[in-house]
Amino acid sequence: MPEGHSIHRLAAAFDELFAGRQLAVCSPQGRFADGAALLDGRRYDGSEAWGKHLFQHFDDLVLHTHLGLYGSWTFDGDETFAAPRSIGAPRRRIGEAETLATEIAQAGTWHVPEPRGQVRVRLAATNGIADLTGPNQCRVVAVDEIDTVTRRLGPDPLRADADGEAFIARARQLRRPIGELIMDQSVVAGPGNIYRAEALFLAGIDPHRPGERVSVARLSHLWELLVTHMKNGVATGKIVTTPHDFEERYFVYQRDGLPCLRCGGRIVLEPMAGRKLYRCPRCQR
Incomplete structure (x- = not known):
């Protein structure tokens, strides 16, 4: 999608x-x-x-x-x-x-x-x-x-009228894993599997952590990452989350079994709510 x-x-x-x-x-x-x-x-x-x-x-x-x-x-x-x-x-x-x-x-x-x-x-x-x-x-x-x-949708990180505080407040109300919440369009509208994997990695958040147990500061950082990288996607027509001098385009997405670009540990692939979830167990807590 x-x-x-x-x-x-x-x-x-x-x-x-x-x-x-x-x-x-x-x-x-x-x-x-x-x-x-x-x-x-x-x-x-x-x-x-x-x-x-x-x-x-x-x-x-x-x-x-x-x-x-x-x-x-x-x-x-x-x-x-x-x-x-x-x-x-x-x-x-x-x-x-x-x-x-x-x-x-x-x-x-x-x-x-x-x-x-x-x-x-x-x-x-x-x-x-x-x-x-x-x-x-x-x-x-x-x-x-x-x-x-x-009215049924969460804030869209790409819209000028987006309310990041509404995303943070909604996520903090829910016990479901934050990895599910980012894919829930009623919580935040627009991110899909690539942005989910990459933003959570960059924020250092374990996708399995319940939304209510993610701090306001970390959720605020997560929101800003979504805004920044999705705006880059609009500007370039492609998703790239790594620095310009990296050969790889992604840190964790579709890199299961490969070494993490930060810590060297193995990237894990597992299911979450019927979708493929990529994460680094060492970097994401």
Whole structure:
């Protein structure tokens, strides 16, 4: 599942490509035909992201999407359409550098491509298109329904209005392991498995420690780490948590069985709430 920085990058890409323009909206797959008809020909007024939810404004209506495990947006266009090629599934793309659509465009006049796969929604301008496939959620809602969704979510470290104190207070109320709480979108919205593993390592916190037993100071440090590294992800389009002079991109994620880059101990892989958890037993207490 894409981590929160990817959704914020999507919002920025859509705003740069489509803001203020009337778009043709269709559903090549047919499953979203009624919703597409509501949006077709409307002006695109901008996007906002909260965690892993994307809200795209079309006049007084909103296209609300959540990519889930298998969803992705794919872009294509002419030489003026500087968009990432794809954001979302397949999961091997997550954390990897993105390729601009214009970098793989064929020379000569651009032609609108035929939909590839089961395209739920196509947004089209004169110089490019964006195709949505495989989303977990895709619906048209009224503007006031955004609050209904976001009230169920924790603060998003990437938003200017994010309340880190709310994350700290919520985590301190719960007995569940902090490694579970970071993946709980009602506690903090946006981090996924990579940011979970890396932020807890950098903060030196054992993922199994109950939230109520993590000090305010350590939770504050954890929040700041999430803010810093997720902002780096937005800026670069990839997740890298190690210093620039390191060959490895991560300290613990997908490094099970390898020596810790700090202490030399072995990185452990174990399950937590159905997800893979990576940690260093020596460094994380």
